[in-house]
Amino acid sequence: MDAATTVSLSQSIGxxxxxHVALWLLVCLHLLLKPRDARTSLLWIFFTSIFPIIGPFAYVLFGINTVPNKGWQKQYSDTTFQKRQRLTNRNTHPLAAMHTRRNALRATLDDRMLAPFxxxxxxxxxxxxxLGGNDIQLLEPAGLALEAMFLALREARHHIHLSTYIFNDDAVGQRLMNLLVEKARAGVEVRVLYDAFGSAGANIRLFFWRHRREPNLKIIGFSQANVLKRKFQLNLRNHRKILVIDGVVAYTxxxxxxxxxxxR
Structure with missing residues (x-):
């Protein structure tokens, strides 16, 4: 080969x-340090090797499971909070009335199968x-359940806590929002947690932003994708669908x- 056309290895590698190789090696190292299903690991190794930049970026977004770490962090936080709460309650007892009511309603199980559980x-x-004194009712179809929730919302007197995956800005969503705004203006404390991905359409159309200044109404979108907070979990979603009214009636x-x- 002519010397003028000879290209050294160092010149050929840009x-x-x-x-690409450095990022791929980092992905492989992380996979080795965080054991998981072998097929999943091999798939990520193959994917990141053939897709430069995009592959490692996708692994950061979808391949890293942060749920166990977040679970331990929450457990530690809850334990610390409960210890502080117990120390405070020794002196002030602000929750004494609630504890008294709860203990009065505490249920005991005689069933051999359920008692250990x-x-x-x-x-x-x-x-x-x-706790005893509860009643459970199955609501179906979905239209009947929605009507029951709307009726219960109209009867709210103190607080409304809602967590949902999809809060759309269509007829159902508009009806719900109108009810929440009405109750908030009447003095009811309203707290709403929607999933930022499941409700992305309504969020983009500023459905929630338009109600940000309503008194007694707080609406927050759940998302684990925030570069400023070093959160990259697009696939970690809030699928909970829970409505609690006045601490008396709940829907899930x-x-x-x-x-x-x-x-239809």
Missing amino acids: YGTII NRILDHLSGNHPL GGINFHDVYLS
Whole structure:
């Protein structure tokens, strides 16, 4: 080969290749340090090797499971808070009335199968024991459940706590928002947590932003994708669908606030 056309190995490898190999090695190292299913690991190794930059970026967004770490952090935070709460309650007892009512309603299980399970739950969540005096009703179809929730919202007197995956700005969503705004203006404390991805359409159309100054109404979008806070988990979503009114009535299940849940 002519000397003029000879290209050395160092000249043939550009900065892009070096960056790609470095990022790929970092992904492989992280996979080795965080064991998981072998097929998943091999898939990520293959994907990041053939897609420069995009592959490692996708791994950061979708491949890193932060749930266990966040679970431990929350458990530590809850334990610390409960210790401080117990120390405070020794002197002031601000929750004495609530504890008295809760203990009065505490249920005991005589069933051989359920009693051990209840003891385990008491150990895991000592502040939330099994209580009696509750009634559970199955609501179906979805339209009936939505109407029941709207009716209960109209009867709210003190507070409304809502967590949902989809809060759309269609007819159902507009009806819900109008009710929440009406109750907030009447003095009811309203707190709403929607998923920023599931409700992205309404969020982009400024549906929630338009109500940001309503008194007694606080609406927050849940998201684990925030570069400024070093959060990159796009696939970590809040699928909880819970509505609690005055601490007396609660609704939960698989229904979002969207027109598609109405019967056609």
